[in-house]
Amino acid sequence: MANRFLTLFRMASFFVAACAAMPPAPAQTVSADEASIRMARQALNTAIEKRDIERYAAYWTANPEVIWASANGLVAGRDANIARTAKAFQNPGFLYGVRTPVIVQVNQEDGAGAAETGTWRWAYHRGGKDIEYQGRYLVGWRKVxxxxxxxxxxxxxxGCKPSCS
Structure with a gap:
């Protein structure tokens, strides 16, 4: 498990660095699949805003794997991810969470998979102040x-605003 996490972390680090260096994509026509994924992202953001774990989990496959930005690392499986997300939603200090897609790219070979990359913000009220964590994300989508x-x-x-130290 540790080797798998280390490999995923290395791949993620390379991916994030590569995305940061990429120029903006040229304007192009949005496919129906890309539009569907972007609408799903909007629905997921609404579920976060409403702290609706059932609506949120409805967009997961049977066995999703999530590597959280926190020290918790890899969370595998539907039940474990529902529990982890529900815990965040139930935290009275949780303020908001938003994912903003930048690029959605559908596999041109079979149309069964897609990658979404973008930025995220997640905020809590802790220690008498509001803290907003920020970063980049990659989501692997599968057509089911x-x-x-x-x-x-x-x-x-x-990043973190104000400073997390």
């Missing part, structure tokens, strides 16, 4: 019975 579901998520923290 005609609907796009989250297969994997990776979050890397790149």
């Amino acid at each position: 019975d005609g609907s796009w579901k989250v297969q994997s998520e990776l979050y890397v923290q790149t």
